[in-house]
Amino acid sequence: MTVIKKLALGAGISALMLSAAWAEGLQGKVVGFSQIGSESGWRAAETSVTKAEAEARGIDLKFADAQQKQENQIKAIRGFIAQGVDAILVAPVVATGWEEVLTEAKEANIPVVLLDRGVEAPEDLYLTSVASDQVKEGRVAGEWLVGTVGDKQCNVVELQGTVGSSPAINRKQGFEEALAGHANLTITRSQTGDFTRSKGKEVMEGFLKAEGGGAGICAVYAHNDDMAVGAIQAIKDAGLKPGSDILVVSIDAVPDIFAAMVAGEANATVELTPNMAGPAFDALDGYLNAGTAPAKFIITESKLYTPADDPQGEYDRRKGLGY
Amino acid sequence: MTRPTAHLRPSSKPPAGRPRPLANFFTRPQVIALALVLCVNWLLFPGFFSITWQDGRLFGSLIDVLNRGAPVAILAIGMTAVIATKGVDLSVGAVMAISGAVAAVMVTSGQPAWLAVMAALAAGLVCGLWNGILVTVLQIQPIIATLVLMVAGRGLAQLITEGTIVTFSDPVLIFIGTGTVLGLPTPVFLALALMLAATLIVRRTALGLLIEAVGVNRSAARFAGISAGLLLVLAYTFAGFCAATAGLIAAGDIRGADANNAGLWLELDAILAVVIGGTSLMGGRFSIPMSVLGAVIIQAMNTGILISGFSPEFNLVVKSGVIILILILQSPISANLLRRKTTAHSDGARR
Numbered sequence: 001m002t003v004i005k006k007l008a009l010g011a012g013i014s015a016l017m018l019s020a021a022w023a024e025g026l027q028g029k030v031v032g033f034s035q036i037g038s039e040s041g042w043r044a045a046e047t048s049v050t051k052a053e054a055e056a057r058g059i060d061l062k063f064a065d066a067q068q069k070q071e072n073q074i075k076a077i078r079g080f081i082a083q084g085v086d087a088i089l090v091a092p093v094v095a096t097g098w099e100e101v102l103t104e105a106k107e108a109n110i111p112v113v114l115l116d117r118g119v120e121a122p123e124d125l126y127l128t129s130v131a132s133d134q135v136k137e138g139r140v141a142g143e144w145l146v147g148t149v150g151d152k153q154c155n156v157v158e159l160q161g162t163v164g165s166s167p168a169i170n171r172k173q174g175f176e177e178a179l180a181g182h183a184n185l186t187i188t189r190s191q192t193g194d195f196t197r198s199k200g201k202e203v204m205e206g207f208l209k210a211e212g213g214g215a216g217i218c219a220v221y222a223h224n225d226d227m228a229v230g231a232i233q234a235i236k237d238a239g240l241k242p243g244s245d246i247l248v249v250s251i252d253a254v255p256d257i258f259a260a261m262v263a264g265e266a267n268a269t270v271e272l273t274p275n276m277a278g279p280a281f282d283a284l285d286g287y288l289n290a291g292t293a294p295a296k297f298i299i300t301e302s303k304l305y306t307p308a309d310d311p312q313g314e315y316d317r318r319k320g321l322g323y
Numbered sequence: 324m325t326r327p328t329a330h331l332r333p334s335s336k337p338p339a340g341r342p343r344p345l346a347n348f349f350t351r352p353q354v355i356a357l358a359l360v361l362c363v364n365w366l367l368f369p370g371f372f373s374i375t376w377q378d379g380r381l382f383g384s385l386i387d388v389l390n391r392g393a394p395v396a397i398l399a400i401g402m403t404a405v406i407a408t409k410g411v412d413l414s415v416g417a418v419m420a421i422s423g424a425v426a427a428v429m430v431t432s433g434q435p436a437w438l439a440v441m442a443a444l445a446a447g448l449v450c451g452l453w454n455g456i457l458v459t460v461l462q463i464q465p466i467i468a469t470l471v472l473m474v475a476g477r478g479l480a481q482l483i484t485e486g487t488i489v490t491f492s493d494p495v496l497i498f499i500g501t502g503t504v505l506g507l508p509t510p511v512f513l514a515l516a517l518m519l520a521a522t523l524i525v526r527r528t529a530l531g532l533l534i535e536a537v538g539v540n541r542s543a544a545r546f547a548g549i550s551a552g553l554l555l556v557l558a559y560t561f562a563g564f565c566a567a568t569a570g571l572i573a574a575g576d577i578r579g580a581d582a583n584n585a586g587l588w589l590e591l592d593a594i595l596a597v598v599i600g601g602t603s604l605m606g607g608r609f610s611i612p613m614s615v616l617g618a619v620i621i622q623a624m625n626t627g628i629l630i631s632g633f634s635p636e637f638n639l640v641v642k643s644g645v646i647i648l649i650l651i652l653q654s655p656i657s658a659n660l661l662r663r664k665t666t667a668h669s670d671g672a673r674r
Binding site: 041051196197201256 | 368384577625626630
C-alpha cells in the first residue's frame with residue numbers, strides 16, 4: 001500500500017463526509033496534532049483520517065508522534081505554542097499531569113481539543129473533548145443481540161478486553177445493561193482475550209470445549225473485532241459455522257470484521273469511528289470564526305453495522321486507512 | 324589458637340551419578356506438578372481428558388494444551404541452550420513478531436510461500452547471530468544485549484507490517500499454524516520434532532557437555548580448549564531460529580501477522596518453562612525435554628484457568644500461586660524430603 005494511494009483514498013472518503021460541511025472555515029489555519037503513537041491499527045487509522053480531514057479543509061496540520069510518552073506530548077504542545085498555531089489537537093496518552101501545559105496554551109489563547117480520551121484537569125483549560133461513549137458501544141451491541149435473538153433461550157460467552165482497561169470495563173457494563181431484564185439471555189462465560197486475535201482464539205477454544213463442543217453457546221460477544229476474528233477461527237476449527245451456529249457480535253468496525261461479514265461469519269459490529277478530528281475541526285470552525293463555544297463533551301456516533309450494510313464496500317473503504 | 328586446616332576429605336558422600344532418565348521420571352517434581360495441574364483441570368472440567376477423532380485429527384482439551392503450548396515449548400528449546408551457557412535471551416518474543424511479519428508481508432506481496440518461510444527463518448537466524456555477536460564480541464551482558472533487540476525488534480516488526488495486522492490466506496503458512504500431521508496439530512509435531520532433534524544432537528555428541536562447560540565457567544572452558552565464543556554464538560543463533568519457527572506458528576494460527584502482540588511477553592514464559600524444567604539460570608546442566616515439559620505445565624495451567632470459569636481478574640493470581648507451588652516442589656528442601664522418603668522406602672523393601 002503506497003502512501004499516495006492511502007492519502008488519495010483517505011481524501012476521497014473525507015471529501016464525501018465533508019460535502020455538506022464544506023466551508024471556507026479553517027482554510028489556511030495552522031493546527032498542531034499531538035498523537036499518542038501508532039500502537040494499534042485503529043490509532044493508525046485515526047492518524048490518517050485526521051490528516052485527510054485537515055487536507056480536505058485546507059488546514060496546515062503539524063503532526064507530532066509522541067511514541068506513547070507523555071513527556072513527548074508535552075514537549076510537542078509547548079512547541080506548538082511557541083510556533084503560535086491557531087489550535088491544538090491532543091490525543092492524551094494518560095489522564096493526569098496536563099494542567100500545567102494546558103494552562104500555558106490557555107494563556108497563549110490557543111484552543112485545545114482533546115481527541116478520543118479525556119484528561120483529569122479543570123474543564124476550562126480545554127475547548128472540548130471528542131470521544132466515543134464506550135458504555136454505549138456495549139449497549140448497542142447488546143441491543144442488537146436482544147433484538148436478533150427474540151424470545152429464544154440464548155447463552156452468551158464474552159471475550160473481554162485487557163483486565164482493568166477502561167474499554168473493557170465500559171463495554172462490559174453497556175452490554176450487561178442491554179441484557180438486563182431479558183432472562184432468556186445469560187452470559188455463561190466471560191474471560192479476557194487481551195484484545196488480541198490469538199488470545200481471542202485460544203479463549204474461544206476453551207469455551208467451546210467447556211460448553212459441550214459449542215452446543216451450549218448461542219452467541220459470542222467480543223470487546224473488539226480482533227478477538228472476534230480469532231473466535232471465528234476457533235468456531236470453524238470446532239466444526240461449527242460462525243454467524244449461524246454461533247452468532248458473533250463485536251465492537252470497533254475494523255476492515256477484517258467486514259471481510260468476515262462478507263463470508264457470512266460475523267453478524268454485527270459497532271463502529272468506534274477513527275474520525276475524531278472531523279467533529280473537532282467543526283467545533284474549532286465554529287469557535288474561531290463565529291465565537292460559539294461547542295459542547296464540552298462531543299460524543300461520536302456508535303453506529304451498528306450488519307451484513308445488510310454493504311460489508312464489501314465498507315471493507316474496501318476502510319482497507320486503505322492504515323488499520 | 325588453632326590454625327585453620329583445609330578439609331581435604333569431602334564432608335558428605337559424593338553425589339550419585341546422573342540419575343537414569345526413565346527410571347526416576349515419575350518421581351521428578353515437574354512430572355508430579357504436571358499430573359497435579361491436569362488432575363485439577365479434570366476436577367474443574369470432567370471432559371478434560373476426552374480425546375475424539377474429528378475431521379481427520381485429534382480433538383480435545385489435552386490436544387489444545389499441547390497445541391497452545393507449542394510456541395512456548397519451541398521458544399523454551401532455544402532458551403534452554405542459551406540459559407545453559409549462563410545467558411538469557413529476552414528478544415525471542417520480538418523475533419517471533421519479526422518472523423511472522425516477514426512471512427506475512429512476503430506472501431501478501433506475491434512471493435511463494437517456501438521463500439517466505441525461508442526468509443522468516445533467516446530473519447530469526449540473523450537476529451540470533453546479532454545477539455550472539457553482542458554477547459561474545461562486544462562482551463555485553465546477555466540480559467542487556469538481548470534487551471536491545473527485545474525493544475527494537477518489535478519496532479522493526481511494526482515497520483515491516485506498517486503498523487497493521489497483515490492478514491493472509493496462503494495455505495502453506497496456515498498449515499504451519501493450524502494444519503495436521505499424523506493426526507497431531509502441526510505446531511505440536513514441529514515442537515516434538517525440534518525437541519527430539521535438539522536432544523539427540525546435544526546428547527549423542529559432545530556438544531551438550533561443551534555447552535554445560537561454558538555455562539559453568541566460561542574462562543575455564545576456554546582454557547580447556549573449548550571455543551566458548553563460537554558455542555555462545557551458536558546457542559543464541561539457535562534460539563533465534565526457534566523463535567522464528569514459533570513466530571511462523573503464531574502468524575499461521577491467526578492467519579495474520581500482528582506485530583504489536585505476536586509473542587508479547589512470551590520470552591518470560593519461555594524462561595519460566597526452562598526454570599520449571601530444572602535448568603539453573605546460573606548455567607550448566609540442562610535438559611531440553613524437561614523445559615518442554617515446563618512449557619506444557621504452564622499451558623495446562625492457562626487452559627485450566629480458561630475452562631474453569633473463574634472471572635478473569637483471578638487469572639494472574641491463580642497462575643502465580645500455582646507457579647510458587649511448583650517451585651516449592653522443586654526446591655532443595657522438598658527434594659531432600661522426597662529423597663529421604665524414597666530411600667527409606669527402598670531400604671524397607673530391601674529388608
